[in-house]
Amino acid sequence: MSNIAPGKPGISPTWTSSAKDIIGTSLLKSRVWFTVGYGILNEVYWPSCSMPQIRDLGFIVVVNGEWFEVKRLHNYTVSTPSPELLLPKILHKHKLFTLELEIIVDPLRDVLLIHYELKGKGAKLYSILAPHLGGHGKDNIGFINSKGLIAQKKDVVVMLAADKGFSKTSVGYVGISDGWQDFNQNGQMTWEYSKAGPGNIAMMGELNENKGVISLSFANTIEGTQTLAYSSMATGYSSIRNQYITCWQEWFKYFTFSKNDTLPPAFSNAIKTSMAVIKSHAGGTFPGALVASLSIPWGYTRQDIGGYHLVWPRDLVEVGFSMLICGMLLEAQQILSYLISIQQPDGHWIQNNFADGRPYWQGLQLDEVAFPVLFAVKLQEQNLIHDMQDVVAQMIKKAITFIVQNGPISPQDRWEENSGISPFTLSLTISALVAGASSGFLDKKDAEYALKIADDWNNRLESWVYVQNTDLDKEYQISGHYIRINPSSSSPQEGYVELRNRNGKQIKTSDLLGLDYLYLTRLGLRKPTDPRIIETTKLIDKVLCVTLPNGPYYYRYNEDGYGEHEDGSAFDGNGIGRLWPFLSGERGHQAILCKENAEPYLKALLASASIGGMLPEQIWDQEDIPQYGLYKGRPSGSAMPLIWAHAELIKLIYTYTTKKTIEQLDCVVDRYLNTKRKINEIYWYDDIECSSVSSNYTLWIQANKPFTLHYGLNGWQQVQDQPSHLIGLGMYGVPLNLENLSGQTINFTRRFNQNDWENKNWDILVN
Incomplete structure (x- = not known):
């Protein structure tokens, strides 16, 4: 087995399509959210629904020397047990094979489980995972151990494991040495790199059997991901599926x-x-x-x-x-x-x-x-x-x-x-x-x-x-x-x-x-x-x-x-x-x-x-x-x-x-709507044009701090000063009765401290 994958750091990372078929999560202790698009797992979020940790987890099927990436076949159905239960069963159909996937989240653990079953004479299944740890495809490190395929960035770790194990594994740089490129160039899985990163990486595993369970676990340590993944798979898919359903059914009782x-x-x-x-x-x-x-x-x-x-x-x-x-x-x-x-x-x-x-x-x-x-x-x-x-x-x-x-x-x-x-x-x-x-x-x-x-x-x-x-x-x-x-x-x-x-x-x-x-x-x-x-x-x-x-x-x-x-x-x-x-x-x-x-x-x-x-x-x-x-x-x-x-x-x-x-x-x-209300007050805001006001109103000159109103009429005649008072909710104001001022212009400015003038004069025509 070659050791280090070539092509560092890989091509520039992107996310996948936003066109989601379905999404889901559990309702107990788990902190995992999943999305599905084009019939495969897309972004998975952990430890909050604000933080995506993978781009996608897809599948390649090999039959009679031909290989097919299932998300590109565009021939699949999605079903759920009931309208309120987001437990997707996805069926990909091809004349040479069918691939059935069902996705759940373990209610008690930060683990996502995929039950898979591939049918087709001579068919072989491969999973390919693109981690984007910490919400980004850069600086991910990937490697393989006896437990599975692991990606890490600082204290965020994800592990891909299978209950029936992998017969081959590889990790490489996206666009250069990843598993998809291997198939694209060689028509089969020939690369078995054990380490890649930091960079934009992808990991591939050839599944030992065509029916089983894949787990995707999240933790802050490698050991944590392993413990979560294998304890979840040891519990059994059917048991966890029942827990998943029960949690949702209990919630919907309300x-x-x-x-x-x-x-x-x-x-x-x-x-x-x-x-x-x-x-x-x-x-x-x-x-x-x-x-x-x-x-x-x-x-x-x-x-x-x-x-x-x-x-x-x-x-x-x-x-x-x-x-x-x-x-x-x-x-x-x-x-x-x-x-x-x-x-x-x-x-x-x-x-x-x-x-x-x-x-x-x-x-x-x-x-x-x-x-x-x-x-x-x-x-x-x-x-x-x-x-x-x-x-x-x-x-x-x-x-x-x-x-x-x-x-x-x-x-x-x-x-x-x-x-x-x-x-x-x-x-x-x-x-x-x-x-x-x-x-x-x-x-x-x-x-x-x-x-x-x-x-x-x-x-x-x-x-x-x-x-x-x-x-x-x-x-x-x-x-x-x-x-x-x-x-x-x-x-x-x-x-x-x-x-x-x-x-x-x-x-x-x-x-x-x-x-x-x-x-x-x-x-x-x-x-x-x-x-x-x-x-x-x-x-x-x-x-x-x-x-x-x-x-x-x-x-x-x-x-x-x-x-x-x-x-x-x-x-x-x-x-x-x-x-x-x-x-x-x-x-x-x-x-x-x-x-x-x-x-x-x-x-x-x-x-x-x-x-x-x-x-x-x-x-x-x-x-x-x-x-x-x-x-x-x-x-x-x-x-x-x-x-x-x-x-x-x-x-x-x-x-x-x-x-x-x-x-x-x-x-x-x-x-x-139910009350006829007479409005006789209008309130001044500096950023709202108010060049004219009806004489039917009382005009409140206001600000969000105390001030002295300096005002006059028709070109600053009859100048007066009047201090503001608190009128409510931290606003200060001075009321001006316009009843007898029709046809006249009010000129005003404000002083907020002893010498702190606002350096602007305002004019309002009363009509």
Whole structure:
């Protein structure tokens, strides 16, 4: 046997495809999560669902001197014992052989087991493992001992073992001396290297028998992986399989939603699968942490340690609401506890983080500050916060304080691409202010101030994100529409938005459309039948909707650049946005609220799933491009599964059956739909253009620290100084009664300390 493999360090590493057939994990002590794509094991995560440790574990079959890599045959089925049990059985079919694989995770150990059976005269089976320890394909070391094939990087170790053993083994550098290259060059396994690394490595083993069990074990020591692997295999596959099933069955005893006998079986089964998918994205060591997706979009082209296996507070709360629907109350409480634990000292949540709380992208999105408040108040409504009341109160106050001090402009919208005022983010922040004020966790002064800010923003909402009589309105014969985002403080009728991922291309603010406005009705700020909502819906149905054989689907916005290129090649920082199935869910909610037929949207969302029931982020919208695995109406190369999409499906079926949305709070509906409220105060924000104000208002000049207002009229006449006072939630203000100032201009500036002038003069016309 040759000793050291040649070709160090191997080719540049990438991940595998994000198109997952199915995913899974156990529900006891194990800290292993698996994914399956193209009928083989893809990324396996350990010791948290944020850390992938292998790229894939595939198989080569040799028959009659020919060799076949099964993932490239594209002729396989995936089945599970029941919709809620993610225990995949994969059957690869070829005229010369069949290969059956079943994958489980040992509930008691950090071990994944694959039961395999190869049938075919003269057939021989080989396994090939590509470790990416520590979330990267670089600097892996591989070697072989009597127990199996071992890869190591620092204190992370993975071992591939087989209960019937290997007759041959080899480890080499990917693209140079790995087992696949051996077959490609020699048509059989001729290399038997015993060591490779550090570098991008792959390990191959020729299995002694065509039926048996393969184990993949994870630990911090070589001895640990060996102990785990062999104790698991000694226990017996059937016994561990039964434990795996029992754990899931016990968990689903708490599941309540789809026990409704009136639901069509397709809907009921989809809810169960979706809940299992969501639960399978939950952190074991860190309860309440659910990553957005156990996938890396277009992973076969990149090496990204982040991918989507990170926690987004927005996705987490979207999922939390679906947990409530399904009766998974403990999980909902765990999500709230986790959110409290990762809240930043100033009250906001960072864009996303690893399951253990370490930050990854650190952008700021105000909807991710508002969502946890709504979720906490929803749990309070259902009497689910119990002993958490003190910490929930602190969380809500910090979040509400952050919103009033930093809104209504958000540095990033929900698509993480633009700063500005979005109807989606605005809907959430206004609702959060009302919810926080109504929760009883704020003192009277802070609660009153929060409600006044909410009323002010709600009153001004259309002036920020609604346009009328534009060219688009005239083309589609409507009077006006809500826009996707207003990136500046100027009128939404003016200005341009930079389109991300489109090489700096811009579009008129008034021409940029999205479904973001639909949360205005979903949260109870506007009636579903509001003419502005109805007309905008007509517009997006014409501009953003594509009806495929399986139903209507929607783009995030016109001119989106987050998706494959025209030729089907992977998104690389630029591209063309494709259809997002969960947006069919958002549109379906609006249909239900308007007492229209929502089944086309429901069926479209369901039809986008993979063969294992996984819902994708995007589906392909053009003619088939087989070389990239792109087929019209089927998942594209973006994330799959996306737990946000699974949560949206559950929530849509809930709205379908109850005619109300789970996110809606009575306090918001009562304030803006059931009560006519006179708004007579308007609050100054430095970054919101406010060049003119009606004399019907009291204008509050405010800041987040004490100041002296230095102001006058009509070119600094009748100059006065007035000290500010605390008006609530850390904000200080001075009220100006405009009743008798119509036609006049107020000039003002502020002094924050004795000589600390803001060095800017402001002018406001009173009309």
